[in-house]
Amino acid sequence: MVTFLASGILLFQLLISGQEAPSQSSSQSPAPVEAEADQPESAVTPPITLIGKEAPELILSDISGKSFDLSSLSDQIVVMEWTLPECRFNRRIYAQHKMIPMMRRWGKQGVKWVSVNSAFFAHPVKVQPWIDKYKIKNPYLFDPSGHCAEAFGVKNSPTYLVLDRGKIVYHGALDDDVWGSKADRKHYLDQAIGQVVEGVPVTHPLTRTYGMEIRTRRTEDLRRAALEKMRKEALEREANPGTPPAEEESSEEEGRQ
Known part of the structure; x- marks a missing residue:
C-alpha cells in the first residue's frame, strides 16, 4: 500500500x-556561463556550440498562417525571442514594459525582431489576445514540433538570441533579474544588441536563462x-x-x- x-x-x-518554475535556483542570478550540461535524453543543441556559427534553418508559419523564412533576414541584425504567453516570467517582463520599448528603440536602428512559440499546445487563437494586448507587429512564429527550439539550443521561455548577419552572437537571458525586483540589474540582451549595432564583439555572448520549461x-x-x-x-x-x-x-x- x-x-x-x-x-x-x-x-x-x-x-x-x-509548470511555471525558474530553471535555476532562485538564490542565483543568471550569469555568463561557459557551457550548459544537457540531460542524456535531450535533443537540444548545447548553446555554447552555436555561438559564432551560422543560424540553423528556420521556416515556420506565422500567426496568420503565412510561411516565414529566417534566411530572408540573413543580411540584418535579428533578435529571436522564444516566448510563451502562459509563462509568468514572460508575462512579468512584458507587464513591466521591459520588452516592447526595447523592440521599438532598436527597431528604429534597423534591428529586426522575431518571436517563436515552440509549445506543443500553442495555437494562433490562444496567442492572438497576447498579440493584440501588446500590439506586437513583428513576426510571431509557431514551432509545434519543437525542432527549431532544439536546433537553436532553447529549453526555456523566455530565451533570446541575437543574430548578426546570419550568425549567432548572443544566446541567453534578458537580464539577471529572475524575479523582476532588482534595482540594479545587468541588461544582457540590451547590451548585446548595442554592441552588435556598434560593430564590436559581444562581451557576454552566453548567459544562463531562467523561466518556464518549454513543453x-x-x-x-x-x-x-x-x-x-x-x-x-x-x-x-x-x-x-x-x-x-x-x-x-x-x-x-x-x-x-
Whole structure:
C-alpha cells in the first residue's frame, strides 16, 4: 500500500512537471556561463556550440498562417525571442514594459525582431489576445514540433538570441533579474544588441536563462511515456502486493553476490 501511494505521488509530480518554475535556483542570478550540461535524453543543441556559427534553418508559419523564412533576414541584425504567453516570467517582463520599448528603440536602428512559440499546445487563437494586448507587429512564429527550439539550443521561455548577419552572437537571458525586483540589474540582451549595432564583439555572448520549461512535442511525448510506464508499474504492484519493485529486486541480488 505504501509503495502504491509513493507511486501515486510520483505520478502527480510528473503531471505537474513543466509548470511555471525558474530553471535555476532562485538564490542565483543568471550569469555568463561557459557551457550548459544537457540531460542524456535531450535533443537540444548545447548553446555554447552555436555561438559564432551560422543560424540553423528556420521556416515556420506565422500567426496568420503565412510561411516565414529566417534566411530572408540573413543580411540584418535579428533578435529571436522564444516566448510563451502562459509563462509568468514572460508575462512579468512584458507587464513591466521591459520588452516592447526595447523592440521599438532598436527597431528604429534597423534591428529586426522575431518571436517563436515552440509549445506543443500553442495555437494562433490562444496567442492572438497576447498579440493584440501588446500590439506586437513583428513576426510571431509557431514551432509545434519543437525542432527549431532544439536546433537553436532553447529549453526555456523566455530565451533570446541575437543574430548578426546570419550568425549567432548572443544566446541567453534578458537580464539577471529572475524575479523582476532588482534595482540594479545587468541588461544582457540590451547590451548585446548595442554592441552588435556598434560593430564590436559581444562581451557576454552566453548567459544562463531562467523561466518556464518549454513543453515541446518531444518533451511531452517523453513525459507521457514516463507516466504510462509508472502507471503500469503501479498497477502491477497493486495486483501483486508481495512482489518487490524491480529496483529493490536488483539491489537484493547485488547484496547476495
